[in-house]
Amino acid sequence: MSVKALYPYSAEPKDLQANFNGMQLVYVYWRKHLMFCSPFAFLAAPDMPLGDFFEQVLGPAIAAHPDSAGLDFSRVEWQLDDQPFTPDLAASLKDSGIGHKSMLTLTTPGLEGIGGSAT
Amino acid sequence: MATKNKKLSLKDKYQYLTRDMAWEPSYQKKEDIFPYERFEGIKITDWDKWEDPFRLTMDAYWKYQAEKEKKLYAIFDAFAQNNGHQNISDARYVNALKLFLTGVSPLEYGAFQGYAKVGRHFSGAGARVACQMQSIDELRHVQTQIHAMSHYNKHFNGLHDFAHMHDRVWFLSVPKSFFDDARSAGPFEFLTAISFSFEYVLTNLLFVPFMSGAAYNGDMATVTFGFSAQSDEARHMTLGLEVIKFMLEQHEDNVPIVQHWIDKWFWRGYRLLSLVSMMMDYMLPNKVMSWKDAWEVYYEQNGGALFKDLERYGIRPPKYQDEANKGKHHISHQLWSTFYQYSQATNFHTWIPSEAEMNWLSEQYPDTFDKYYRPRFEHWQKQQEQGERFYNNTLPQLCQVCQVPTLFTEPDDPTQLSHRSLVHDGERYHFCSDGCCDIFKHEPEKYIQAWLPVHQIYQGNCEGADVATVVAKYYHINIGQDNFEYLGSPDHRRWQAIKGNKPLGAGDSKDAA
Numbered sequence: 071m072s073v074k075a076l077y078p079y080s081a082e083p084k085d086l087q088a089n090f091n092g093m094q095l096v097y098v099y100w101r102k103h104l105m106f107c108s109p110f111a112f113l114a115a116p117d118m119p120l121g122d123f124f125e126q127v128l129g130p131a132i133a134a135h136p137d138s139a140g141l142d143f144s145r146v147e148w149q150l151d152d153q154p155f156t157p158d159l160a161a162s163l164k165d166s167g168i169g170h171k172s173m174l175t176l177t178t179p180g181l182e183g184i185g186g187s188a189t
Numbered sequence: 190m191a192t193k194n195k196k197l198s199l200k201d202k203y204q205y206l207t208r209d210m211a212w213e214p215s216y217q218k219k220e221d222i223f224p225y226e227r228f229e230g231i232k233i234t235d236w237d238k239w240e241d242p243f244r245l246t247m248d249a250y251w252k253y254q255a256e257k258e259k260k261l262y263a264i265f266d267a268f269a270q271n272n273g274h275q276n277i278s279d280a281r282y283v284n285a286l287k288l289f290l291t292g293v294s295p296l297e298y299g300a301f302q303g304y305a306k307v308g309r310h311f312s313g314a315g316a317r318v319a320c321q322m323q324s325i326d327e328l329r330h331v332q333t334q335i336h337a338m339s340h341y342n343k344h345f346n347g348l349h350d351f352a353h354m355h356d357r358v359w360f361l362s363v364p365k366s367f368f369d370d371a372r373s374a375g376p377f378e379f380l381t382a383i384s385f386s387f388e389y390v391l392t393n394l395l396f397v398p399f400m401s402g403a404a405y406n407g408d409m410a411t412v413t414f415g416f417s418a419q420s421d422e423a424r425h426m427t428l429g430l431e432v433i434k435f436m437l438e439q440h441e442d443n444v445p446i447v448q449h450w451i452d453k454w455f456w457r458g459y460r461l462l463s464l465v466s467m468m469m470d471y472m473l474p475n476k477v478m479s480w481k482d483a484w485e486v487y488y489e490q491n492g493g494a495l496f497k498d499l500e501r502y503g504i505r506p507p508k509y510q511d512e513a514n515k516g517k518h519h520i521s522h523q524l525w526s527t528f529y530q531y532s533q534a535t536n537f538h539t540w541i542p543s544e545a546e547m548n549w550l551s552e553q554y555p556d557t558f559d560k561y562y563r564p565r566f567e568h569w570q571k572q573q574e575q576g577e578r579f580y581n582n583t584l585p586q587l588c589q590v591c592q593v594p595t596l597f598t599e600p601d602d603p604t605q606l607s608h609r610s611l612v613h614d615g616e617r618y619h620f621c622s623d624g625c626c627d628i629f630k631h632e633p634e635k636y637i638q639a640w641l642p643v644h645q646i647y648q649g650n651c652e653g654a655d656v657a658t659v660v661a662k663y664y665h666i667n668i669g670q671d672n673f674e675y676l677g678s679p680d681h682r683r684w685q686a687i688k689g690n691k692p693l694g695a696g697d698s699k700d701a702a
Contacts, residue, residue: 188604
């Protein structure tokens with residue numbers, strides 16, 4: 071469908087990657103850890119290695135959660151934009167197929183939030 | 190000598206002063222004068238079938254409103270002279286007013302603009318006059334709300350720059366974009382959105398909680414505003430029902446168009462009202478009723494009867510009504526959790542509910558509070574007691590349509606977010622629900638332009654790269670005064686001093702702030 075208007079209606083997306091000064095957006099959602107109210111929105115360089123992204127960007131963001139202490143990134147079940155995903159820690163975000171506004175989802179069996187309450 | 194009857198009957202007066210003010214154009218084409226009337230696809234065969242909700246003429250309107258105005262300002266004056274703010278239940282209550290002044294009052298102004306525009310663009314005189322009067326009402330409401338709350342600005346923080354904040358602060362893009370969406374639609378969609386879905390179907394869930402909340406918490410200024418606005422709101426609700434029935438009766442082709450708008454604006458309104466849900470359950474020291482109970486009375490019962498009545502026109506209840514009904518057990522807790530963790534970027538304070546309040550929440554929400562939300566608050570409380578009050582220092586993902594962080598859970602699984610995503614023209618977009626995702630699919634060109642606060646910060650358009658700079662310089666939130674935790678805040682300390690519990694320390698007076 072499209073907008074009904076009196077004239078030919080066209081519009082440009084406001085959040086094209088070109089508007090982010092060489093950076094891109096990456097979202098990360100840690101399932102069953104809803105103490106973080108929604109997926110995180112990160113600004114990251116497309117050529118950042120995935121290992122660095124986990125360690126330097128994602129790690130500090132989730133550090134406040136008690137489950138983060140027991141989190142082993144190598145044992146996480148990953149999804150990228152709802153598809154199964156196997157991270158290569160040496161590859162960049164871009165080469166891993168993590169595009170602008172992509173979302174990574176972590177599932178961590180055994181870590182189900184505070185008291186198992188999905189918090 | 191024949192005496193002429195000098196006084197017109199009300200009916201004649203209405204006829205002369207409204208309907209007869211219209212004329213048939215002779216040197217311009219009617220469709221050129223009213224270009225917006227047809228592009229939405231709504232077919233009007235006879236504008237004279239329009240029934241005015243209140244057959245008011247302007248002279249009667251001015252007289253009636255002026256009377257109300259006189260009484261209202263007399264009470265505001267008395268409230269200020271008697272230091273009425275000292276009689277409220279607790280200073281935490283003022284945070285509900287901060288939310289109202291920044292989130293709702295500017296919408297009244299948006300409504301004024303919207304109705305003024307729509308009043309210009311209908312060719313039917315009856316509809317034009319009704320919209321014009323509602324437009325003036327809305328302008329009066331924004332003014333009286335500002336005046337009602339101005340007294341609090343002398344004594345509490347966070348109320349000083351509400352119009353500026355409305356245009357910029359992240360969570361205020363939720364109400365702002367709601368109204369921008371409606372105002373940038375055609376006139377018939379605007380009326381379906383605001384007059385029907387908002388004013389008629391959902392307004393009780395906005396007005397009653399805030400006004401009863403004011404009454405329960407000793408805020409006579411706001412209560413009085415509420416009474417003064419009540420007769421206007423009744424007129425607005427009647428207009429909301431009239432406009433829907435009018436469109437549906439004019440042509441059967443209008444039915445599917447109107448149904449689509451009802452589906453869309455019910456969901457938009459429901460998402461907007463999630464802010465009210467947290468106000469009711471968490472921000473009022475003296476509770477009126479729970480959000481769940483309010484939803485049951487004002488939507489499930491009243492709305493149920495309404496949609497039963499509209500069935501004869503071929504209208505069914507809003508598409509995502511069942512999801513909304515399920516959400517009543519959750520949304521207030523999810524919203525308060527969100528504002529608690531992002532309090533560094535709000536003009537109001539948040540706090541952990543007291544033990545008594547948590548017990549009240551357990552009673553009101555027996556199936557959900559203890560299981561899903563109490564553990565969260567108790568964990569945060571423990572952190573707070575250890576001096577590590579939790580703030581989320583990473584920005585959240587926002588819904589492309591409602592602009593609320595994508596924080597809502599699946600209708601049937603409160604442990605999973607109801608996140609949705611799609612790719613349109615090579616760009617990926619994220620949504621909080623099927624409801625918002627559907628709205629996007631119907632008019633993608635409209636929503637790809639959304640001004641999402643989080644993305645704007647990351648693009649460098651908000652005067653800074655870190656939260657503190659954005660909050661202080663771009664939002665005009667005074668750091669350490671307006672934002673952060675309530676306990677120990679200047680508002681809290683000032684309240685304790687008012688109540689004689691603790692002397693006011695240096696730097697705590699509002700003047701010094």
